Amino acid sequence: MAVERIWLDVPFAEKNAAKAGGARWDGTARRWYAPRAGMADLERWTPGADIPELLPGEDRSLGGGLFVDLVPSSCWFTNVRSCVAQKDWDRLRRTIYDRAGNRCEACGAGQDREAKRWLEAHERWTYDDATQVQTLKRLICLCTDCHTVTHFGFAQIRGLAPQARAHLMKVTRMTGAQADLHIASAFDLWQARSRIAWTLDLSMLTAVGITLAPPPDAAARADVARRTLADEAGAGPSSGLPRQSGVSARAEAARRSG
Numbered sequence: 001m002a003v004e005r006i007w008l009d010v011p012f013a014e015k016n017a018a019k020a021g022g023a024r025w026d027g028t029a030r031r032w033y034a035p036r037a038g039m040a041d042l043e044r045w046t047p048g049a050d051i052p053e054l055l056p057g058e059d060r061s062l063g064g065g066l067f068v069d070l071v072p073s074s075c076w077f078t079n080v081r082s083c084v085a086q087k088d089w090d091r092l093r094r095t096i097y098d099r100a101g102n103r104c105e106a107c108g109a110g111q112d113r114e115a116k117r118w119l120e121a122h123e124r125w126t127y128d129d130a131t132q133v134q135t136l137k138r139l140i141c142l143c144t145d146c147h148t149v150t151h152f153g154f155a156q157i158r159g160l161a162p163q164a165r166a167h168l169m170k171v172t173r174m175t176g177a178q179a180d181l182h183i184a185s186a187f188d189l190w191q192a193r194s195r196i197a198w199t200l201d202l203s204m205l206t207a208v209g210i211t212l213a214p215p216p217d218a219a220a221r222a223d224v225a226r227r228t229l230a231d232e233a234g235a236g237p238s239s240g241l242p243r244q245s246g247v248s249a250r251a252e253a254a255r256r257s258g
Contacts, residue, residue, distance in 0.1 A: 006034040008045040011086035018045055031094075045087070048209070051095045055139070056207040062138045063124040066106040066171045068152045068183055070190035071125075072134070074197050080123050080136060083202065083212045092210065093121040096139045104143035107171045111143075120147045127193060134198035136205070146171065152183060153190070 010018040010032040019025075021041030023032045034042045054060065063069065081089055097119050103110050104119065111119050124138035145167045148155050155164040169179050202212055 004036055006037060006042075007047060008032045008034060008042060009047050009087045009090050010045045011090065013086070014045075018042065047091065048088070051091055051208055051210075053095065053099045055204050057137070057204050058139070059137045062126070063140065064105070066146050066149055066168060068168070068186035069122075069124070069150045070153055070186050071151070072190065072193040072196065072198060074194055075134060075200065080139075080202065080205070081121075084205065084210060085213070088210045092139070092205070096121045096141050100141035103141070104146050105141050106146040107143060109143045109145070117144045119143060122147055122150060127198070129196075132196050132198055133201050135201040135203075152186065 005026070007029075008018065008023055008031070010023065015032065018032050022034065022039050023042055023045070024035055025032055032045070084092065100119075102119065109117060111117060120142055122140050122142045123136055124140055126135045126137050127133075128135070142150060145163075148160055149164045149168045149171075152161065152164055155161050165179055165183070168174060168182070169176065172179075174182065206212060
């Protein structure tokens, strides 16, 4: 007799409690479920309303392909995921993966456990210099490798810059010189945008009933970024933000000769 599956939204930190309450894990769907209706101990993980495939105001044509997309340092580690409850984040990312056919929207790769390649949700933003508002306009499904390229500054800190550069060249078919120019230009834009304390507009999410925890105010975000980077790098509090010099000497040379 087929088992009735009632899917659940269980944050990773609560998986043991869900299991103790009778939840079971589906390794293929990578999701917890209740084996039958009426299990009171699992009610708190019952999914909320479905999230529409196209979020209100979302522009799915924005930011296609693979490119270095550096988030201003004033907004590091205060991104969408940090503002959304884990249960809502799981619902949101599942929608993003499903509509992408569980494939990376930049290179087409799927999840590969042996290769340690996963699917991840990435934010695409627009920036209004006049109003100093940074608006969430798209959520895109990227694989781990493409996501590492996208956050190239963070890749530097983790010692993954050479691999990220190679993956950028492989997917986009850029030459080494073209890749270095692209990375250098991305860092120039990042430096300019990092001088601004942006106001975040996440109305694309609140319009579908997702409750947001307010991020730290703009003045506090740079300190959050520095402290988090120090922890990630295993360094002391004096650890700085990524520097363009970490890209490679070739990038600077290419930029000056271009």
